[in-house]
Amino acid sequence: xxxxxxxxxxxxxxxxxxxxxxxxxxxxxxxxxxxxxxxxxxxxxxxxxxxxxxxxxxxxxxxxxxxxxxxxxxxxxxxxxxxxxxxxxxxxxxxxxxxxxxxxxxxxxxxxxxxxxxxxxxxxxxxxxxxxxxxxxxxxxxxxxxxxxxxxxxxxxxxxxxxxxxxxxxxxxxxxxxxxxxxxxxxxxxxxxxxxxxxxxxxxxxxxxxxxxxxxxxxxxxxxxxxxxxxxxxxxxxxxxxxxxxxxxxxxxxxxxxxxxxxxxxxxxxx
Amino acid sequence: xxxxxxxxxxxxxxxxxxxxxxxxxxxxxxxxxxxxxxxxxxxxxxxxxxxxxxxxxxxxxxxxxxxxxxxxxxxxxxxxxxxxxxxxxxxxxxxxxxxxxxxxxxxxxxxxxxxxxxxxxxxxxxxxxxxxxxxxxxxxxxxxxxxxxxxxxxxxxxxxxxxxxxxxxxxxxxxxxxxxxxxxxx
Numbered sequence: 001x002x003x004x005x006x007x008x009x010x011x012x013x014x015x016x017x018x019x020x021x022x023x024x025x026x027x028x029x030x031x032x033x034x035x036x037x038x039x040x041x042x043x044x045x046x047x048x049x050x051x052x053x054x055x056x057x058x059x060x061x062x063x064x065x066x067x068x069x070x071x072x073x074x075x076x077x078x079x080x081x082x083x084x085x086x087x088x089x090x091x092x093x094x095x096x097x098x099x100x101x102x103x104x105x106x107x108x109x110x111x112x113x114x115x116x117x118x119x120x121x122x123x124x125x126x127x128x129x130x131x132x133x134x135x136x137x138x139x140x141x142x143x144x145x146x147x148x149x150x151x152x153x154x155x156x157x158x159x160x161x162x163x164x165x166x167x168x169x170x171x172x173x174x175x176x177x178x179x180x181x182x183x184x185x186x187x188x189x190x191x192x193x194x195x196x197x198x199x200x201x202x203x204x205x206x207x208x209x210x211x212x213x214x215x216x217x218x219x220x221x222x223x224x225x226x227x228x229x230x231x232x233x234x235x236x237x238x239x240x241x242x243x244x245x246x247x248x249x250x251x252x253x254x255x256x257x258x259x260x261x262x263x264x265x266x267x268x269x270x271x
Numbered sequence: 272x273x274x275x276x277x278x279x280x281x282x283x284x285x286x287x288x289x290x291x292x293x294x295x296x297x298x299x300x301x302x303x304x305x306x307x308x309x310x311x312x313x314x315x316x317x318x319x320x321x322x323x324x325x326x327x328x329x330x331x332x333x334x335x336x337x338x339x340x341x342x343x344x345x346x347x348x349x350x351x352x353x354x355x356x357x358x359x360x361x362x363x364x365x366x367x368x369x370x371x372x373x374x375x376x377x378x379x380x381x382x383x384x385x386x387x388x389x390x391x392x393x394x395x396x397x398x399x400x401x402x403x404x405x406x407x408x409x410x411x412x413x414x415x416x417x418x419x420x421x422x423x424x425x426x427x428x429x430x431x432x433x434x435x436x437x438x439x440x441x442x443x444x445x446x447x448x449x450x451x452x453x454x455x456x457x
Contacts, residue, residue, distance in 0.1 A: 026292035027441035029318070030387060030418055031362050032325030071424050073433040101382060101420045104325070109424075109434065131380065133366050167374040250428055 030103050033136045037108060043143040043158070046120035050091055050151060059152050059261070062088055064119070064269070066254040067095030067194070067226025067246030069110050070128055075250045076113045082271035084118050086256070090151065091119055095226030095246045096126025096162075096194030102134025107141055124158045126194040126226060127201060130165040146174055148181050154259060155186035161193035161210075161225075163203030175209050182217040188262050189220040196225040196243055198236050215239040221262055231255065233266065284309050285450045288316070293414055293443015294389060295332050295360050297324045303336070303447070312336040318360075327364060334358035338395075351395040351410070358416075360387045382420060391416035395447075408449040415440050 024037050039045075064083055069076050083092060094114070099106035107129075114121050125138050125145045139145065145160040161173045173193065182189055195201045197210050214220045215237065222242050229248035236243045242264060247253045258265040284305030291298060296318020305312035314334040320326035336356040343349050361369075367385040397410035421439035425431060 025440075025442050027294045027443075028292055028297045028320040028324050029326070029328045029330065029362060030294060030420065031328055031364060031367060031385070032320055034325040071427050071430070073424070074429040077433050100424070103420060105421065105439075106424065109438070113433075128380075132385070133364065135366070164374055167372065 027105075030105070031133050032104055033133045034140065035104065038104065038137075039111060039141060041143050042111070042141055043122050043147060046091070046122055047149050050120040050149075053090065054151060061152055061154055061259040062090050063257045063259070064089050064092045064254060065095070065224060065244070065246050065257055066093070066249055068097040068126065068229055068248035068250075069094060070097045070100035070126075070248075071106070072248065072250040073109055073113065075252065076110065078252065078271045079249055079254060080113055080116045082269060083254075084116070086269070089119050089256070092117055092121040093192060093224065093246075094121065094123045095192065095224060096124045097128045097226060097248075098123050098126065098138070099129050099134060102129050102131040102137065104133075104137055107134075107137055111141070122156075122158060122192075124192050124194055124226075125160050125162065127162040127165050130160075130162055146177050150186060153187040153261075154190055155181070155184070155188070156190050156192060157181050158192045161195040161197070161202055163195065163206065164201040166203075168203045168205065170203065170205060172203060173206060173210055175206060175213065178210070178213055182213065182220065187219055188259070189214075189217055190259070191220070191223040193223075193225055195227045196223070196232075196236075196245055198243075199225075199227060201227065211237050211239075211241070214241045219262065222257075222259075222264055224257075231268070279307075281306070282313070283307050283452050284312065285452060286312075286314075286447050287450070288314065288445055288447045290316070290318075290414075290443055290445030292441070293445070294387075294416055294418065294441055295330045295358075295443070296320050296328065297326070299330070299332070299443075299445070301332070301334075303334075305336075305338075309341075310338050312338060316358075328367075329363040330360050331363075332358045332360040336393075347399045347401070349397045349399070349408075351397065354391075354393045354395065354412075356391055356393075358389045358391070360389060360418075361385065362387065382423075388419040389416045397447075397449075405450055406448050407451045410447040410449070412445055412447060414443045414445075416443065417441070 148157045197207045225245045228245045231247040232245040256267040282304035286303040289300050297320045299318035301316030303312045303314035316332040318330040320328040338354045341351045362385045393412050393414035395410045395412040400406050417439045425439050
């Protein structure tokens, strides 16, 4: 009988342990795609937050722009703290590579920090985010990899340009989706994606139709990217489309972009 | 592999295990062989995570345990307060490649695609099952582990000021069934 009661004690310990599932510290796999803490549809939720302020009389759109937060948690803390000292920023854009290894925990660590921002934020998918199970995690947490929204006079096209992750199979970027998005006669268009079209990780077969689509779309003024970590700013194809790449989060610099009647005024913010 | 001789086996201890969580699967099962003193154990484990818990994922792990001390707690209970060890876990899933696919130049991504290295600490509470036919002891253990990529996240760029060690540590718990053998300790 004594053995039986001791055995029962062990079973009790097991049940107690299983009860502790709820604390999310019981990891099934680094590659699991969900747990109880994982949020959903963050880009949509932030769009709803953004739309609350759309009726403002001011037609200027102010964006705080950074990218490649991959593993730079301490720097991301500094960035969010600095961002919250800025006034009149409409939204924050993270230009991909949210994670380094595309693990759920990394996405959650970044989410914990972005949630501290006072302003809405939008994250586009980067190449690192698409390794392992990252595509599924990104889609569940943030929403579709290609999405667009209009704010004031501007239409923003967030899209996947990580061609190498698809073995350059002609699906990223999705030219057909982009063509549909620029056919609605918005006043101004802004593209947001991770890999710029002149980078070796962009699908070379799609570079010409991609840049031509932007160049031939009236009002397409700006294409924002990450990946290169360098804060580049260039009219790369000698047309009206300006290509700006973000600093990586660890560079302690990000860009404040003011869009005023189709003009882009850039300011560097240090943190 | 663990051949026994009539004189004395190097690894006479045999145990089966079933584990909940612990970064190798929602449920993981396997077996261990250990030295006569049971200070050193080596195990082979299979883990599975169903879709409802973020899978489908499978894993195979090779685990080494160092178990330095044991204290008897009365006649039937005993405690092994701390074990330390490592395990290599090969993860399998529809999006997990054994090696990086050919579209990447060499060293494009520096980490191994789906093979993770883990370190762990655990604690064990056991009970002797005197009247069971094949089972000598049953032990409950609680384990904390981290892996190479979480550790790489912790150490880079002053991240220790942002992430805590607790952030990169994850738990598992399980039961271990020690089978009776000629060399089983009483």
